[in-house]
Amino acid sequence: MTMVTVEVPSVLANALEGQRSLQVPLPEDGTVGSILDALGERYPLFARRVRDERGQVRRYVNIFVGPDNIRRLQGLDSTVSPGQDVLIMQSVAGG
Amino acid sequence: MDNDQRTIMAIGTKKGLWLAESTDREAWTLNGPHFLNLEVPSVAIDTREGRTRILAGVNDWHWGPTVVYSDDAGATWSEPEQGAIKFPADTDTALARIWHLRPDTAERPGVVWAGCEPISVFRSTDSGESFELNRGLWGHPHRSQWGAGFGGAAVHSIVPNAADENTIHAAMSTGGVYRTTDGGTSWEPRNKGIRVGFDPDPYPEFGQCVHHITADAQDPNRLYAQNHGGVYRTDDSGDEWISIAEGLPADFGFVFLSHPRTGGTVWTIPLQGEGERIPVGGRLSVYRSTDAGNSWSEQHDGLPDADYNVVLRDAAAVDEHPGSVGVYFGTRGGEVFASNDEGAHFATVATRLPDVLSVRAAQFAGAAQ
Numbered sequence: 001m002t003m004v005t006v007e008v009p010s011v012l013a014n015a016l017e018g019q020r021s022l023q024v025p026l027p028e029d030g031t032v033g034s035i036l037d038a039l040g041e042r043y044p045l046f047a048r049r050v051r052d053e054r055g056q057v058r059r060y061v062n063i064f065v066g067p068d069n070i071r072r073l074q075g076l077d078s079t080v081s082p083g084q085d086v087l088i089m090q091s092v093a094g095g
Numbered sequence: 096m097d098n099d100q101r102t103i104m105a106i107g108t109k110k111g112l113w114l115a116e117s118t119d120r121e122a123w124t125l126n127g128p129h130f131l132n133l134e135v136p137s138v139a140i141d142t143r144e145g146r147t148r149i150l151a152g153v154n155d156w157h158w159g160p161t162v163v164y165s166d167d168a169g170a171t172w173s174e175p176e177q178g179a180i181k182f183p184a185d186t187d188t189a190l191a192r193i194w195h196l197r198p199d200t201a202e203r204p205g206v207v208w209a210g211c212e213p214i215s216v217f218r219s220t221d222s223g224e225s226f227e228l229n230r231g232l233w234g235h236p237h238r239s240q241w242g243a244g245f246g247g248a249a250v251h252s253i254v255p256n257a258a259d260e261n262t263i264h265a266a267m268s269t270g271g272v273y274r275t276t277d278g279g280t281s282w283e284p285r286n287k288g289i290r291v292g293f294d295p296d297p298y299p300e301f302g303q304c305v306h307h308i309t310a311d312a313q314d315p316n317r318l319y320a321q322n323h324g325g326v327y328r329t330d331d332s333g334d335e336w337i338s339i340a341e342g343l344p345a346d347f348g349f350v351f352l353s354h355p356r357t358g359g360t361v362w363t364i365p366l367q368g369e370g371e372r373i374p375v376g377g378r379l380s381v382y383r384s385t386d387a388g389n390s391w392s393e394q395h396d397g398l399p400d401a402d403y404n405v406v407l408r409d410a411a412a413v414d415e416h417p418g419s420v421g422v423y424f425g426t427r428g429g430e431v432f433a434s435n436d437e438g439a440h441f442a443t444v445a446t447r448l449p450d451v452l453s454v455r456a457a458q459f460a461g462a463a464q
Contacts, residue, residue, distance in 0.1 A: 044177050049155075054189050
């Protein structure tokens with residue numbers, strides 16, 4: 001099975017049992033949304049942190065496939081190819 | 096309850112939560128910040144069920160709003176993994192902010208109310224670990240016509256009726272006061288007599304920008320409202336409101352507190368006009384009435400003469416001390432004041448905190464932190 005690496009910032013690690021980097025099976029459709037769905041089933045707190053009740057990525061959360069923000073790709077439908085990493089980061093916000 | 100029992104005060108700010116403890120309500124020990132850099136617009140202290148539970152509505156700018164609670168005075172915090180407040184999938188709505196947390200009466204242990212943005216009421220029956228959306232209000236035909244106050248579109252006051260569990264009043268910005276008498280299945284606007292200054296019709300059925308409501312201690316059908324311009328009382332559960340602004344230096348403000356035991360005793364903190372939004376003339380004062388708003392007296396002892404900061408609707412509270420009730424409030428300038436004698440004298444508890452958004456205080460039955 002092809003695995004992809006999902007990396008998160010330290011503030012999200014508590015929602016992933018302390019992990020900042022996870023190896024996740026690449027779903028059949030290979031999309032970011034499916035990867036998050038699978039992770040969210042296992043880690044509900046992580047799911048709530050990253051996406052709201054509608055399933056939308058929160059406004060100040062950025063998700064990258066390789067170097068590209070999924071907002072400039074196809075959003076949650078953006079595909080992840082074998083060998084690419086998924087990086088989740090908080091954007092610059094607040095005051 | 097001993098009069099010297101400790102008191103705990105929860106202070107929610109724009110950038111975290113502080114907790115203050117005192118044995119005499121004069122000298123306070125402050126600890127925090129908890130949830131540093133996160134907004135805490137709502138706090139509650141639930142002393143029912145043999146423990147003291149501090150509930151906080153925490154808003155993480157990046158990772159969303161949530162409800163957390165502590166049963167050990169802030170030493171540890173719990174957050175339900177699935178999230179306490181969530182909009183059901185069929186609403187296609189996401190929770191934006193938890194504006195108000197309100198434990199119900201002692202006769203209804205476990206019941207906690209939440210007023211949220213977007214405009215909604217949620218009810219918990221397990222002491223705040225999970226909440227259910229009130230479908231009656233959410234499905235109200237007026238919903239599309241409710242507007243947003245300057246701070247957002249939210250239910251900010253929920254007042255359960257002490258004598259009748261099926262009657263609840265809720266106030267929202269900007270929709271006004273709504274009442275249910277069937278436990279939340281249906282809701283009716285109850286704004287007759289409350290004037291609006293921003294609509295061609297000065298007395299619409301709904302659409303008022305009510306800032307806060309509270310109930311009288313002895314008569315659950317008597318409620319008080321601080322409106323966006325206007326201070327009101329109803330003696331018939333909201334069927335009709337009358338002005339009680341006479342004697343106050345201004346009819347604008349956000350705060351309305353009622354005594355937990357003495358009927359007719361209430362406090363408000365007037366602000367200058369709707370555009371200025373500062374203590375009148377820069378003189379920060381609390382006004383108390385002991386005759387249900389028919390007359391008012393200024394309480395200024397211990398408060399600064401020059402203060403230009405707003406006191407927000409949930410940033411004020413009373414405790415239920417068995418002797419002399421405490422009065423507490425915080426300003427957007429980050430100062431927190433406490434009175435242990437029903438507002439006759441105030442002492443400074445904290446200075447230079449971030450903007451204070453929410454304050455609650457209670458006699459403390461839990462373990463010390």
